[in-house]
Amino acid sequence: METKSMARLKKYLWKYRYRYLLGAFFMFLGSGSGMAIPWFFKLAVDSIKRGSADTHKLMVYAGIITVLAIASGIFFFLQRSTIVNLSRRIECDMRDEIFSHLLTLSQDFYKKNKSGDLLSRMNNDLGSIRMFMGFGFITILRTIFMVVLGAILMLKLSTRVFFYFLIPVPIFLVAVKLFMRKIHELWENIQRMLGDITEFAREQISGIRITRAYTREPEIRRGFNDLQWRYFAESMRSVKYFGVFEGFAMSLGGIGELFIIWAGGREVIAGRMTLGALVAYHGYLMMLIWPLFGLGWLLAQWERARASLERVDQILATEPSIKDTGTLQPDDRPGELVFKDVWFGYENSKSVLEGLNLNIKPGEFVGIVGKIGCGKTALAELVPRLWEPQKGEILYNGYPLRVYSLKSLRSRIGFVTQECFLFSRSIRANIEFGENKARGVNIERLIQQVDLEKDIEHFTKGVDQEIGERGITLSGGQKQRVAIARAIAKNPSVLVLDDSFSSIDADTEKNIIETLKALKGKLTIIFITHRFSSLVNADRIVVIDDGKIVESGAHEELLAKGGIYSRLFEEQMAEEQ
Missing domain, CATH: 3.40.50.300 (P-loop containing nucleotide triphosphate hydrolases)
Incomplete structure (x- = not known):
C-alpha cells in the first residue's frame, strides 16, 4: 500500500485509539477466558487419571469451565460491538472526507472521472475498508493474541511436541505470500468492475426516456448483463483462489494434528507428558487452527481493503487545479x-x-x-x-x-x-x-x-x-x-x-x-x-x-x-x- 494511503488510515486509527484499546481489552479478556478452558480440562483429566478426582472436584472443574465459556461469550460480544461500531464511524468519517474533498475539486477532475465510479468508491470501496477495520481488525487481534498465548501454553506443556507442530509453518507462510500477491490484483479488478457497473446503471437510469424512445432496452440489458457476468467471473476467480488456499490450510492443519498425536502419544507413553496435557494440547491446536483457517479470509479482506484504499486515496490525493488562495472580498456593486x-x-x-x-x-x-x-x-x-x-x-x-x-x-x-x-x-x-x-x-x-x-x-x-x-x-x-x-x-x-x-x-x-x-x-x-x-x-x-x-x-x-x-x-x- 502506498505510504500516503496508510498514513491516512493511521489518522483514523489514532483518532479512535481509546475505543480500539477498549475493544482490544474486551478481546484479551474473551480470548484469555477461552484459552483457559483447555488448561482446566487438563487438570480434570489428570486428576481422573491419578484417581484423585471425586464428584465434587469434577463439578468444580465443570463449573469453572462453564463460567469461562460464558465470560468468553460476553467479552466477545462487547469486543465485536465496540470494534464494529468503530468501523462504521471510520466509514462515515472517510465518506465525509471524500465528499467534502470532491466539492473542492475543479472541473477538469470531473471531465476525467465518471460519476458512477466516484459513487462506487464512496460506497463499495468504503464498505471494503469498513469490513477490514471491523471484522478484519477483530480477526487480527484474536489471531495474534491466541497464537502468542497458545504458543506459550503449548511450550509449557511440551517443548518437544511444539517443535513438531512448527514443521508445516514455513510451507504455510510461503503459501500466504503467493496468495496475497494474486488476490490483490483480483480485488483491484473487482472494485474497478463494480465502478463500471455503477456508472452504467446510473447513466442508463438517468437517460431512461431516451432509451425507451429509441427502443434500446434489449441492447442496454445485454450491456448491463455483460458487465455483470464479467464481474461475476472475476469474483469467482477470487473464490477459487480463496477455496484453494483454505483447503491447503486445512490440510496443513490436519498434518499438524497428526504430528501432535504421534509426538504427543510418544511423550505420554514415555512418561514425559501427562494424558491431560495431550488433551489440552489438542484443544489448543483446535483453537489455533481456526484462526489460521480464517487467515485466508483475513488476507482476502486485507487485499480488498488495500485495493479500495488506493482507489479512495486517488481521490483524496488529487489537488484542485484552481487554488483558493485569495482573501479579497468583492463588494455588492455591479461587477466590471x-x-x-x-x-x-x-x-x-x-x-x-x-x-x-x-x-x-x-x-x-x-x-x-x-x-x-x-x-x-x-x-x-x-x-x-x-x-x-x-x-x-x-x-x-x-x-x-x-x-x-x-x-x-x-x-x-x-x-x-x-x-x-x-x-x-x-x-x-x-x-x-x-x-x-x-x-x-x-x-x-x-x-x-x-x-x-x-x-x-x-x-x-x-x-x-x-x-x-x-x-x-x-x-x-x-x-x-x-x-x-x-x-x-x-x-x-x-x-x-x-x-x-x-x-x-x-x-x-x-x-x-x-x-x-x-x-x-x-x-x-x-x-x-x-x-x-x-x-x-x-x-x-x-x-x-x-x-x-x-x-x-x-x-x-x-x-x-x-x-x-x-x-x-x-x-x-x-x-x-
Whole structure:
C-alpha cells in the first residue's frame, strides 16, 4: 500500500485509539477466558487419571469451565460491538472526507472521472475498508493474541511436541505470500468492475426516456448483463483462489494434528507428558487452527481493503487545479470584468479562446453571439473561475480573479448553464438554493420575474411541488426558468446566462427580457444566446469567431456593418420565416 494511503488510515486509527484499546481489552479478556478452558480440562483429566478426582472436584472443574465459556461469550460480544461500531464511524468519517474533498475539486477532475465510479468508491470501496477495520481488525487481534498465548501454553506443556507442530509453518507462510500477491490484483479488478457497473446503471437510469424512445432496452440489458457476468467471473476467480488456499490450510492443519498425536502419544507413553496435557494440547491446536483457517479470509479482506484504499486515496490525493488562495472580498456593486489577452482550451483540445480582450463595464448588458464551438461557453465558465485561463488574466472590479476567495467571488456571480441542472427537490427548494441568506428571497416575486406563475398554478402543491430527479417532471422551458430564478435569487453583481432561453417560447422570452432590462444598472449581465432577436435591447453585442472577438457594437450598428453578425442575423430571420 502506498505510504500516503496508510498514513491516512493511521489518522483514523489514532483518532479512535481509546475505543480500539477498549475493544482490544474486551478481546484479551474473551480470548484469555477461552484459552483457559483447555488448561482446566487438563487438570480434570489428570486428576481422573491419578484417581484423585471425586464428584465434587469434577463439578468444580465443570463449573469453572462453564463460567469461562460464558465470560468468553460476553467479552466477545462487547469486543465485536465496540470494534464494529468503530468501523462504521471510520466509514462515515472517510465518506465525509471524500465528499467534502470532491466539492473542492475543479472541473477538469470531473471531465476525467465518471460519476458512477466516484459513487462506487464512496460506497463499495468504503464498505471494503469498513469490513477490514471491523471484522478484519477483530480477526487480527484474536489471531495474534491466541497464537502468542497458545504458543506459550503449548511450550509449557511440551517443548518437544511444539517443535513438531512448527514443521508445516514455513510451507504455510510461503503459501500466504503467493496468495496475497494474486488476490490483490483480483480485488483491484473487482472494485474497478463494480465502478463500471455503477456508472452504467446510473447513466442508463438517468437517460431512461431516451432509451425507451429509441427502443434500446434489449441492447442496454445485454450491456448491463455483460458487465455483470464479467464481474461475476472475476469474483469467482477470487473464490477459487480463496477455496484453494483454505483447503491447503486445512490440510496443513490436519498434518499438524497428526504430528501432535504421534509426538504427543510418544511423550505420554514415555512418561514425559501427562494424558491431560495431550488433551489440552489438542484443544489448543483446535483453537489455533481456526484462526489460521480464517487467515485466508483475513488476507482476502486485507487485499480488498488495500485495493479500495488506493482507489479512495486517488481521490483524496488529487489537488484542485484552481487554488483558493485569495482573501479579497468583492463588494455588492455591479461587477466590471476585463479579459486581458486570455487564452484557454479544455484539456487535450486546441485553444477555444485565443488572445481574447474584452472590457465589460459595471451594470452593462452585454450579448455574446457566435457559431457553435466558437468559445462562448468557455468565456462564461471563466467568469466564476470554474476553469483557469492558460495565458492572460481576468480582472473583476480592477483585481485579478485569483486574489478573491472562491466562495466570495462565486457568491457575487449568478450563473445559469446550458444544461440547467435541477435537484430532486421542490421548486421552492431549487430557487432558494441560490439564495443569499443575508438578504432573504421573495419566491413569489422571482416566479413573476421569470414568468412562471401560470405554470405553478397547474401544480397541486404550487412552488412546493417535488420535481423528480434533475427536474424530470418539468418541461425544458420550465427548468430553464427555475434555473434563472435561482440565479437571480442570489442578488448577484454579475449574471451570466449561457444559452439559457433555448427551450423558452418567444412570448415568455420577451417577458423575461423585460425583467432583465429592469435590472440593467443594478447588475452586470452577460447574455449568451443563439436568438438574435433577444439582443435588440443589449447595450453591446460581442461577436466571437474561432476564439476571437471579431465584431462589437449595438444591434443596429452591427447590422449596418454587414459583417458576420449581419449575415448570421439574416440567416436566422430567413429560417424563422
